[in-house]
Amino acid sequence: QPVLTQPPSASASLGASVTLPCTLSSGYSDYEVDWYQQRPGKGPRFVMRVGPGGIVGSKGDGIPDRFSVLGSGLNRSLTIKNIQREDESDYHCAADRGSVSSFQGLFGGGTKLTVL
Amino acid sequence: EVQLVQSGAEVKKPGESLRISCKGFGYNFGTYWINWVRQMPGKGLEWMGRIDPSDSYINYNPSFEGHVTISADKSVNTVFLQWSSLKTSDTAMYYCARQEEYAEDDWFDSWGQGTLVTVSS
Numbered sequence: 001q002p003v004l005t006q007p008p009s010a011s012a013s014l015g016a017s018v019t020l021p022c023t024l025s026s027g028y029s030d031y032e033v034d035w036y037q038q039r040p041g042k043g044p045r046f047v048m049r050v051g052p053g054g055i056v057g058s059k060g061d062g063i064p065d066r067f068s069v070l071g072s073g074l075n076r077s078l079t080i081k082n083i084q085r086e087d088e089s090d091y092h093c094a095a096d097r098g099s100v101s102s103f104q105g106l107f108g109g110g111t112k113l114t115v116l
Numbered sequence: 117e118v119q120l121v122q123s124g125a126e127v128k129k130p131g132e133s134l135r136i137s138c139k140g141f142g143y144n145f146g147t148y149w150i151n152w153v154r155q156m157p158g159k160g161l162e163w164m165g166r167i168d169p170s171d172s173y174i175n176y177n178p179s180f181e182g183h184v185t186i187s188a189d190k191s192v193n194t195v196f197l198q199w200s201s202l203k204t205s206d207t208a209m210y211y212c213a214r215q216e217e218y219a220e221d222d223w224f225d226s227w228g229q230g231t232l233v234t235v236s237s
Contacts, residue, residue, distance in 0.1 A: 044161065098175075
């Protein structure tokens, strides 16, 4: 079962850019990862999926173009450009493994993004 | 509009039983898995398990299997998460999330608003 590692916190100034890493454990370089945004006091919402070649499929509803992803080796990072106040959130990466009969979902620990 | 609407907040004592619910609106309920996700206070998300409402097939996270039960009543588009004997460590926010079956785009594309469960003596 893969492990997803995220730093617990990150910060960036208004209008700046930030990259939030999500690192897969060794041996899982072909895995796709989903990103979710969770604003304070709210439920999560899907941002986008990233695989070894970059974005997979489409972004979630209402996700601005300022959000992008990069997949390289074991890294599945989310980059936010021109950060706005409303981007201050917890960001969670997620993956799954197994077939229908053995499906297991998992999440990274989440990164709390503070907008300075 | 697709919506997952969860039951309201609960306050229970250790040892009590509880069932919370997640009702789907605006889509074909039987063609999406419903996942349950726990978020303990100040912590990250944990996948608990999922159910196919059309046939009640279930995948559990081994960390939760045996302590919770996931079930569905497809006639009322509702999935349930229940405990027979709550512990104080079950205090958390619980979310349900939809996941399309047999699709490439099988991320969790719609989430409920969450149900806060507080277990305290």
